[in-house]
Amino acid sequence: MNVNKTNPYDVEYHIAEIYDKYETQLHDVKFILELIKKSQCKKILEPFCGTGRILLPIAEKGLKITGIDGSEVMLNQLHKKLKLKPANVGEMVKIIKADLTKYFWPRDYDLIILGGNCLFELSSLEEQELILRKAYNSLNSGGYIFIDNDNIENELPDTWCNLGVENESFPTGVCNDGTVLKGYSKTTYVDKKNKIWRARKRIEVYQNNHLLNEYEWEIQKHPIGYSEIVSIIEKLNLSVINVWNGTQNREKYTSNSNRATFWLQKNNNFS
Ligand SMILES: C[S@@+](CC[C@H](N)C(=O)[O-])C[C@H]1O[C@@H](n2cnc3c(N)ncnc32)[C@H](O)[C@@H]1O
Numbered sequence: 001m002n003v004n005k006t007n008p009y010d011v012e013y014h015i016a017e018i019y020d021k022y023e024t025q026l027h028d029v030k031f032i033l034e035l036i037k038k039s040q041c042k043k044i045l046e047p048f049c050g051t052g053r054i055l056l057p058i059a060e061k062g063l064k065i066t067g068i069d070g071s072e073v074m075l076n077q078l079h080k081k082l083k084l085k086p087a088n089v090g091e092m093v094k095i096i097k098a099d100l101t102k103y104f105w106p107r108d109y110d111l112i113i114l115g116g117n118c119l120f121e122l123s124s125l126e127e128q129e130l131i132l133r134k135a136y137n138s139l140n141s142g143g144y145i146f147i148d149n150d151n152i153e154n155e156l157p158d159t160w161c162n163l164g165v166e167n168e169s170f171p172t173g174v175c176n177d178g179t180v181l182k183g184y185s186k187t188t189y190v191d192k193k194n195k196i197w198r199a200r201k202r203i204e205v206y207q208n209n210h211l212l213n214e215y216e217w218e219i220q221k222h223p224i225g226y227s228e229i230v231s232i233i234e235k236l237n238l239s240v241i242n243v244w245n246g247t248q249n250r251e252k253y254t255s256n257s258n259r260a261t262f263w264l265q266k267n268n269n270f271s
Helices: 015-022 027-039 054-061 072-083 125-136 226-233
Strands: 043-047 064-069 093-097 107-113 139-150 166-174 180-191 198-207 210-221 236-246 259-266
Touching: 015 072, 015 166, 027 054, 027 107, 027 139, 043 054, 043 125, 054 064, 054 072, 054 093, 054 198, 054 259, 064 072, 064 166, 107 125, 125 139, 125 226, 226 236
Parallel strands: 043 064, 043 107, 064 093, 107 139
Antiparallel strands: 139 259, 166 180, 180 198, 198 210, 236 259
C-alpha cells in the first residue's frame, strides 16, 4: 500500500543530526506532559518516535515509553542520546525498529502519541486510517490518543502546487564534522482535490567544499485535514475529548485553524 519505497530519513546518516539541529521545539512536549499528568497515563507508545524529541523528556519524567520507528539513522541518534542520560532513564525506554504500516504493534497502552506532524509522513488516506486503527488496537479501554498535525482541509493549497520548481528543503545544514547537506524538493505531481502530492527529493553532500555524494528519490504525501481524521475516528469506538489549534499556544479549533491537535479516548467495550 505504501508507495514510498525509501524511508527518507535513511538516505544519508547525517540527516538525524540535521533533524535535531532544527527541530528543537518543546511547546508540544510540554503540552503532552501536562495531558499525561492530568490523565495519569502510565504506559505510553510513541510510533514515529524518530530521534526521541518527544520520547526522551517523557522517559525523563519516570514514565515507561515504547518508541517505534522505521529509520535506522534516526534510531541510532536516539540510542546515542539515550546513552548520555542516567541509567534510570534508559530503563523507562523500549525501542523497536519497524515499518509501522506493516508491523503488528504491541498492545496494552494507556496513551499513543502520534505527534510532530507524523501523519504527514504517510502517502495516502488509506495508510493514515491504517495507522489510526493500529493505534486504536494498541490502546487499553479508557486510554488516550494524541494526534498533532498541520491542518490541510478541502484541497491542496497553492503553496503545495508549484510544479517543476526546485526549492531548498530539509535536510539542509552543517554538521559537527563539517559535512554540509543541501536538500532540495521539486513537486512532480499534484492532485489538488484528492490532496495527493509527489516530489523528487535530492540531497547533495559536501565535505571541504567538494560534492561527495548525491542522492535522489521520490515521495508521495497526503496532507491530512481535520474532517478526514474525524471521519476515521467515527469508524472507531473513540470519543473526541478536545481539539485545539495552534502550536505555541493552544486555542479552540475552528474551521480556519492551520493546526489540528486531537485528544481522544477509547470508550469502554460496553459503551
Ligand atoms: C518528522 S520525524 C518525527 C519524529 C518525532 N516524532 C518528532 O516529533 O520529533 C518522522 C519519523 O517517522 C518515521 N517514519 C515515517 N514513516 C514511517 C513508517 N512507515 N514506519 C516507521 N517509521 C516511519 C521516520 O523514520 C521519522 O523518524
